[in-house]
Amino acid sequence: MLEPTTAANSFNQELTDHEFNQLSAFIYNESGIKLPPVKRIMLQCRLQKRLRELQMSSFREYCDYLFSHSGGDAEIVSMLDVVSTNKTDFFREPTHFDFISNTMLPEFMEGSRGGSFSAWSAGCSSGEEPYTLAFVLNEFMLTHPTFSYTILATDLSTKILQQAVTAIYPEERVTVVPMHLRQKYLLRSKDRQNPTVRIAPLIRQHVSFARLNFMDSTYSSVPADLHLVMCRNVLIYFDRATQEKVINKLCTRIRPNGYLMLGHSESILNMNLPLQQIKPTIYRKV
Numbered sequence: 001m002l003e004p005t006t007a008a009n010s011f012n013q014e015l016t017d018h019e020f021n022q023l024s025a026f027i028y029n030e031s032g033i034k035l036p037p038v039k040r041i042m043l044q045c046r047l048q049k050r051l052r053e054l055q056m057s058s059f060r061e062y063c064d065y066l067f068s069h070s071g072g073d074a075e076i077v078s079m080l081d082v083v084s085t086n087k088t089d090f091f092r093e094p095t096h097f098d099f100i101s102n103t104m105l106p107e108f109m110e111g112s113r114g115g116s117f118s119a120w121s122a123g124c125s126s127g128e129e130p131y132t133l134a135f136v137l138n139e140f141m142l143t144h145p146t147f148s149y150t151i152l153a154t155d156l157s158t159k160i161l162q163q164a165v166t167a168i169y170p171e172e173r174v175t176v177v178p179m180h181l182r183q184k185y186l187l188r189s190k191d192r193q194n195p196t197v198r199i200a201p202l203i204r205q206h207v208s209f210a211r212l213n214f215m216d217s218t219y220s221s222v223p224a225d226l227h228l229v230m231c232r233n234v235l236i237y238f239d240r241a242t243q244e245k246v247i248n249k250l251c252t253r254i255r256p257n258g259y260l261m262l263g264h265s266e267s268i269l270n271m272n273l274p275l276q277q278i279k280p281t282i283y284r285k286v
């Protein structure tokens, strides 16, 4: 049976091979994100939302707009917002946080006898990673009064950064956070129909957010003497040559003996990098 034509289905929802090739090359160039042909339907679905917002009736119209001088610059940011995959969690890959508490921070105290520990969550998504790190660093600070810390958190997507700054999460997302940390660092909403939590100001004040695209030629807006860079589950979206370039630029921001942590499925085997492996996915700058 034929469906009646409605406003929702009246536009051409199919992405042609040519449009897909044009868009994926453009996205690769702008963000490093590699979209092989198997990702075509995913791209089509994500961009359909954008077409509706712009009230455009075909992908051809959208491509003309994106690649034009008048629309292009403004649209790139919104397009990258829908194209990026932002899956994340509190205490994701928890062995990293155990390593920070049990090895990295005691070592930092021995070396510096206190002072400020500076970290970068590179590709921070909606903030779960930098806030988890802040919980861990704050706990350490409570038992080491000379210790302090700052965390910079960056992402490509302006939309996801807004969520991270707002720091409000559905309550079911924080069940993984240990109860004693939830009690100290999370504020519960009064609305019990739609229960949410907000990260407490005493944590938020240590975390600053900014937009940074890993494709930028240098990361000079980031301090160059960091003790820790977490860049987890980001490189998987890049090809190997881009991964190597990005990690080399990340290394320029890490102080000697500082640490880099990657996601558990990311490998830098046989890349030419100033890093020594300490544990799987944990590296030290040499």
Ligand SMILES: C[S@@+](CC[C@H](N)C(=O)[O-])C[C@H]1O[C@@H](n2cnc3c(N)ncnc32)[C@H](O)[C@@H]1O
Pocket (backbone or CB within 6 Å): 030, 031, 032, 033, 084, 085, 086, 087, 088, 089, 092, 122, 123, 124, 125, 126, 129, 154, 155, 156, 157, 160, 212, 213, 214, 215, 231, 232, 233, 234, 237, 263
């Ligand atoms: C899957 S999330 C990982 C979040 C977090 N690091 C974690 O492990 O849970 C990947 C993030 O990388 C960001 N990203 C992708 N390409 C990027 C680029 N070229 N520059 C900066 N961030 C990028 C995405 O916007 C997304 O939020």
